[in-house]
Amino acid sequence: MPSLRCIWLAVLFTALAGGALAGEYDLNIPEAQKKPYDLGGRFELRYIQHWLNDQSARYRLDYYKRDPGAYTEEWRPQLELQGGFRQGMVQFHFLTHHEYDETSGGGEWTNRVYEAYASIKPSVNLTIEAGKKSFLWGKGYAWNPAGFINRPKDPDDPELNLEGYTALGVDYIKSFSGSSLRNLALTAMVLPVFNGWENTSLGQSGDVNYALKLYLLWHNTDLDFIYFGGPNQPDSYGFDFAKNLTDNFEVHGEAGYRSDVTRTVLDSTGQAAVSQENQLSYLLGIRYLNAIETTFIAEYYHNGAGYDEGEVDNFFAYQGWAYQQWLATGKDAYMQRANMATRPYYRQRNFGSDYFYLKITQKEPFGILYFNPWLAVIVNLQDLSFNLQPGMTYTPVTNLELNFRVGIPIGPSGSEFGEKEDAARTEMWVRYYF
Amino acid sequence: MPKHLLLVLGLILGLLLAAGPARALTGPQILEQVDRNLEPGDLEMYRKIINIEPDGKKMEYVLWFLRKDKDKIVTLFVSPASEEGRATLRLGDNMWLYIPNVGKPIRITSMQSVVGGVFNNADIMRLDYSVEYTVSTLGEDQGQYLLDLKAKTGAVAYDRLKMWVLKKELVPTKIECYAATGMLIKTIHFKEIKDVGEGVVRPAVMDTDSPLYQGYRSIMISAKLKKRRLPDEVFTLNYLPRVKDLR
Numbered sequence: 008m009p010s011l012r013c014i015w016l017a018v019l020f021t022a023l024a025g026g027a028l029a030g031e032y033d034l035n036i037p038e039a040q041k042k043p044y045d046l047g048g049r050f051e052l053r054y055i056q057h058w059l060n061d062q063s064a065r066y067r068l069d070y071y072k073r074d075p076g077a078y079t080e081e082w083r084p085q086l087e088l089q090g091g092f093r094q095g096m097v098q099f100h101f102l103t104h105h106e107y108d109e110t111s112g113g114g115e116w117t118n119r120v121y122e123a124y125a126s127i128k129p130s131v132n133l134t135i136e137a138g139k140k141s142f143l144w145g146k147g148y149a150w151n152p153a154g155f156i157n158r159p160k161d162p163d164d165p166e167l168n169l170e171g172y173t174a175l176g177v178d179y180i181k182s183f184s185g186s187s188l189r190n191l192a193l194t195a196m197v198l199p200v201f202n203g204w205e206n207t208s209l210g211q212s213g214d215v216n217y218a219l220k221l222y223l224l225w226h227n228t229d230l231d232f233i234y235f236g237g238p239n240q241p242d243s244y245g246f247d248f249a250k251n252l253t254d255n256f257e258v259h260g261e262a263g264y265r266s267d268v269t270r271t272v273l274d275s276t277g278q279a280a281v282s283q284e285n286q287l288s289y290l291l292g293i294r295y296l297n298a299i300e301t302t303f304i305a306e307y308y309h310n311g312a313g314y315d316e317g318e319v320d321n322f323f324a325y326q327g328w329a330y331q332q333w334l335a336t337g338k339d340a341y342m343q344r345a346n347m348a349t350r351p352y353y354r355q356r357n358f359g360s361d362y363f364y365l366k367i368t369q370k371e372p373f374g375i376l377y378f379n380p381w382l383a384v385i386v387n388l389q390d391l392s393f394n395l396q397p398g399m400t401y402t403p404v405t406n407l408e409l410n411f412r413v414g415i416p417i418g419p420s421g422s423e424f425g426e427k428e429d430a431a432r433t434e435m436w437v438r439y440y441f
Numbered sequence: 442m443p444k445h446l447l448l449v450l451g452l453i454l455g456l457l458l459a460a461g462p463a464r465a466l467t468g469p470q471i472l473e474q475v476d477r478n479l480e481p482g483d484l485e486m487y488r489k490i491i492n493i494e495p496d497g498k499k500m501e502y503v504l505w506f507l508r509k510d511k512d513k514i515v516t517l518f519v520s521p522a523s524e525e526g527r528a529t530l531r532l533g534d535n536m537w538l539y540i541p542n543v544g545k546p547i548r549i550t551s552m553q554s555v556v557g558g559v560f561n562n563a564d565i566m567r568l569d570y571s572v573e574y575t576v577s578t579l580g581e582d583q584g585q586y587l588l589d590l591k592a593k594t595g596a597v598a599y600d601r602l603k604m605w606v607l608k609k610e611l612v613p614t615k616i617e618c619y620a621a622t623g624m625l626i627k628t629i630h631f632k633e634i635k636d637v638g639e640g641v642v643r644p645a646v647m648d649t650d651s652p653l654y655q656g657y658r659s660i661m662i663s664a665k666l667k668k669r670r671l672p673d674e675v676f677t678l679n680y681l682p683r684v685k686d687l688r
Contacts, residue, residue, distance in 0.1 A: 032633060032646050036664050038503040038520045039487040041688050047522050098686060126683070131674045134683065143545045166540070180680060182673030189532065192679040222679060227535055229548075229678070249548050251535060254596045257548045296550050370557075374654060376494055377557055405500055405521045440523035 046090040053436035055081040060430035064326040071342050079111045096128045121170045134178040141171035145261045146247045149364040150308045152263035152288030153245030155235035156218050173205040174198045190224040210239035241265045255296040262289040271351045275324040286311030300370040313360035316389050323421045359423050361388040377402035392418020392425045406440040468576030471586055474611045476569040479643050483509045486666040492558030495656030502556045513676040514566045517684050528681045531566040534596045539681040546678045551598040559649045559659035563598030573597045612643055627651035638666030
């Protein structure tokens with residue numbers, strides 16, 4: 008009898024402790040349970056320290072009336088919420104962005120709906136979408152000259168979420184077997200402008216813009232042919248490609264041609280000359296992974312909207328002239344006008360015409376899992392000034408990410424990076440996903 | 442009468458042949474059977490990947506896995522929250538990663554890893570062994586088949602594999618993965634043979650270690666397998682952002 012009791016106890020213990028455990032492994036996957044809705048997001052706390060270059064053009068524009076000290080600090084708590092709901096062939100998705108930016112000049116809230124759209128899928132071939140959606144067309148990592156309906160990326164942070172545009176679109180996909188053309192996808196969209204509400208950067212109220220993209224997977228090469236145009240938008244034609252030449256070597260490129268684009272150029276006294284011109288921008292890049300898991304991303308970018316060496320010289324000369332006038336007269340108008348006049352330049356993240364980008368990421372060096380240090384550099388090939396950025400990402404526990412980077416703009420006076428407001432910028436941020 | 446006699450003799454001969462010793466399987470036949478037993482045709486299943494560090498710390502990822510024909514694979518990250526919505530596509534030697542924040546799918550390579558740890562993309566989105574490897578030699582070791590496999594092209598993640606296969610079940614128990622230099626990259630141990638769904642009996646656990654990651658282990662658990670045939674259009678770049686709708 009005692010031995011029978013022992014067996015029963017052993018069976019009971021095994022049943023209680025085991026469940027779906029088989030040996031040392033838990034074979035349960037509760038996450039496999041499907042839900043009709045999802046809700047999640049991420050919280051980020053970012054701290055930035057700007058070590059200021061008080062001789063730079065941009066510093067003088069921002070701080071000509073006050074001395075901010077050797078450095079300024081910035082705190083940016085951010086929350087991004089996303090969710091969705093599915094019922095049959097209909098789905099709704101949203102992504103919102105909430106940010107508080109506290110600087111030495113005060114605090115400011117930003118609340119934006121980045122995405123909110125409904126999609127209907129009558130079949131796997133066809134999807135109809137309506138609402139606000141973020142588009143990232145093109146194959147470049149740091150820049151996308153063919154991404155006419157993309158919000159401009161920050162080359163220092165190309166993987167951030169970006170606000171979308173409001174559109175009504177259709178996406179048709181077709182696959183082929185036994186052919187050099189394996190996949191084809193056609194995306195067609197209309198992007199109306201609603202006054203003071205949506206798509207205001209795409210024209211005047213009532214304008215209806217059109218975007219088309221044809222994607223082909225042909226001979227193992229991704230190809231995209233893109234068109235974008237509208238009543239107040241230049242006709243824009245784009246092309247991109249990507250292909251893995253070997254298992255660890257990828258090559259990609261894109262080109263964008265825009266006709267009759269309005270361009271503003273300043274002379275050394277701030278007189279603006281406005282003209283219409285056709286602009287061709289292009290990018291060629293590679294992605295390479297070596298045997299010790301170092302990833303290299305290198306890109307050359309020609310910016311058709313960029314300014315040549317003489318135009319950049321005039322741009323900085325004008326800012327210097329405005330500053331000298333303000334020193335001599337004390338009239339704020341010189342600096343206020345310079346602030347306004349230089350916007351077309353500063354609005355472009357990189358206003359030069361030729362750039363080189365390199366990012367080297369080492370996966371998990373010294374056997375430290377989830378630790379990825381990296382080094383990135385953006386070089387203005389005209390004036391050879393550059394921004395050097397070492398950084399690291401570490402994920403010590405699930406859903407918690409620690410990031411750190413330093414940005415060091417280097418270049419002589421009168422060069423793009425030599426005239427940056429920051430002599431150096433240290434940045435650290437924590438992200439928690441839920 | 443002679444006609445009937447011939448028929449009877451033929452039947453007897455047939456029965457004798459059928460009752461005799463089974464014809465030995467060739468290396469390629471064993472490999473094809475291993476493929477069928479591990480991933481029988483078009484299917485969906487869930488995979489949990491657990492990376493274990495030397496101090497016992499764990500990181501878990503759950504993927505929804507779709508496969509069609511011999512060369513089309515989609516995986517969708519179901520958890521953790523930091524990875525949710527990411528999806529990968531494999532079409533033959535081509536691989537892409539879709540990250541919702543980044544938007545467009547980017548090309549990735551087989552030796553990279555979307556989850557960190559010992560498993561690389563080629564392990565997670567593996568094609569049939571018989572698609573990527575030829576059998577160089579077939580031997581025996583410890584009562585199991587021992588297959589020596591050679592990569593068909595340079596695009597395959599490992600140049601050579603040594604695969605130990607159970608004779609009765611025709612599923613692997615261990616695979617050693619070697620680089621072209623002869624260096625051992627990792628060893629995969631197949632464990633827990635059980636029904637992983639719809640009567641498919643195969644090892645539910647792949648436990649991996651690597652001399653390149655001393656003290657680290659990665660485990661892949663397969664479960665909830667269902668046979669499912671999806672249209673080719675699901676296995677395209679444009680569909681990656683929507684693949685979660687098919688769960």
